Amino acid sequence: MTGSTPADPSVARTPGRKVSLRDVAATAGVSPAAVSKVIRNAYGVSPGMRERVQAAIDELGYRPRFAARAMRGSSFTIGLELPELSNDFFTQIVGGVATVLADTPYHLIVAPGLGYLSAEAVLDSLIDRQVDGIIALASKVPLERLEQVGTQVPLILLGRHEASVSFDTVNSDDVAGTRLVLDHLLGLGHTRIAHVTLRPWIATASQTLRHDTYVTHMERAGLEPQVSYVRLVEDSERVGAGTDSHRGVDRDVGEAVAELLSRSPRPTAIFAGHDMLALDTLRVTRAAGLGPHEVAVVGYDGVAIADHPLVDLTTIDQSGPTMGATAIRLLMERILGDRSTAVHEEVGPALRLGRTSAPPVATS
């Protein structure tokens, strides 16, 4: 309530107009063009000029506006599209990107799908913002659309094994990762290993590769693949999810897992398509009173909570931070014009053993 004091100087600081580049130029006694060069560290300014301009900038507390810069030059903004924020794997990627960006004049806009916004809408919005480059997860956007985006703005895709020419990709080796999981479970003595995942949608998506590798690896081992698909949740159904509780099992995941558990003979191990699915799977198995020896559970991603002693989930570490750092490194190469041919990098997956996977009990 500083309002009771009629003229409070501490709040009075509301200049009629923000200080502009022209103001700086006037104060420093130079041209606007010169100031522009200084703030961009552009070529062709004498040390004396730079100094005087910098002094004026400091004196006036000048800060360039992104909007004005974006009109002519670059927006100094990187857009990061991702499906949601409640999945820790995605926020690990954000961390990796942000750390690299910290030493640059570029800023990061985190643009989650947030349930109601599709990845395509998010990409459009980033383009409307004239970002200088985009990093995207975009696991469900058609390739043609991505290629098109890639011709408009430098683009890096994560989790899509596309041999695109217009954009780069960064992926974990999902085939190798899946084999790590299966060999681990097979090594423990499991034979009835089920897989719970989203219904394959894009053939090149990480999820799909894990699924396909699971199937072929099982068959090669002479075992029967058992997949339970989580029903795709329509966007319309998701509206309002934000105000609901985050809690409880996603109904569809719950059903998918319950369906697996009801099979006879029951699977002794469940390989979940990613860690959030694995956590939900554990909700169901624990609710059913089934421990690691009855049903082993393995995830994929390496979310932070996975190695909490109370959870201790066996999973594949995808090195989210490294993926993010790699992505922004590749993106900056393109933005700075250092490279214009597509590259496709992979980071190695690593098995992280936890208590949720154990040998099956010897019944049968």
Place this chain on the structure above:
Amino acid sequence: MTGSTPADPSVARTPGRKVSLRDVAATAGVSPAAVSKVIRNAYGVSPGMRERVQAAIDELGYRPRFAARAMRGSSFTIGLELPELSNDFFTQIVGGVATVLADTPYHLIVAPGLGYLSAEAVLDSLIDRQVDGIIALASKVPLERLEQVGTQVPLILLGRHEASVSFDTVNSDDVAGTRLVLDHLLGLGHTRIAHVTLRPWIATASQTLRHDTYVTHMERAGLEPQVSYVRLVEDSERVGAGTDSHRGVDRDVGEAVAELLSRSPRPTAIFAGHDMLALDTLRVTRAAGLGPHEVAVVGYDGVAIADHPLVDLTTIDQSGPTMGATAIRLLMERILGDRSTAVHEEVGPALRLGRTSAPPVATS
């Protein structure tokens, strides 16, 4: 590099220049001003005009650029400052905000501190972006700075119990919430209840209120408050955290909890300042082989993982989504000019019982 395929029509769609408002005007045979009015749903356009313009917009696939709009009018962008993304409570808030925003032409920019960027830097950056309004957590920014920001742009603060006139606040009733925790533990028979939290910094921050309430409530119950403070991590030390693993106990939290456990007599219960601290606390107690009956643990926030059967953390549900939804509602009131006096809303906290809090074993 569409270069390999000489003339690929699917990728060829790279118009030399994006379609502008002027193009739409030309196509529709009207003035740019008219188009501007139509896309803003502004007053003073005849139905016929609107229809023709809309047709041209659809035909050309016109999309207004945020930068240009921000130059003169509003940016149709809301900025959300928050300390980090790896804390699920914060992303719950984001969800609440996003859901309400879904029905408006406004877009959300999520701007996390990301370790290296301080809240103040993030706020500055949002202002440079000319966002139309800001929602901030900003738990460590001095009040004067916030008041100043509040005079520049509509501002809503979360987790700060300030009676400001220049900005609104949305808070959980931290006093009531803390009492719920303590009464629960006292009811279970605990007397040696410790508190682990960040060292109080801002007197009006939620964390501080919980701390202060803990102290007074304990004293009023005739018990001795025992607080262990987590050392503040300097920003400089945090750089690079993004590429490190998210895993393991924050060294400082670990030390703070270990210090508590080494006291004699040992506390039988630990009230953590928020859920992420509680999870780290559980890491330490479990590593020390101490179960709920040796050391009860209670958190605060209601993160999603708290109610996982493997964790089952007793905590206070702060209704993050509701807080976010409330915040954006208040912000839109200010942006649309419906209100110019500050309001300060509170949402009620609720105790959520879990397995991590149990009566103390009868030793003494």
Place this chain on the structure above:
DNA sequence: TTGAAAGCGGTACCAG
């Protein structure tokens, strides 16, 4: 109701 024209605050080009 409609449109002409003057910017918003930077950048880029080009002449000095």
Place this chain on the structure above:
DNA sequence: CTGGTACCGCTTTCAA
């Protein structure tokens, strides 16, 4: 190396 200046695409008076 420096500075004048024409823009970028949209919004906003203000006349017609």
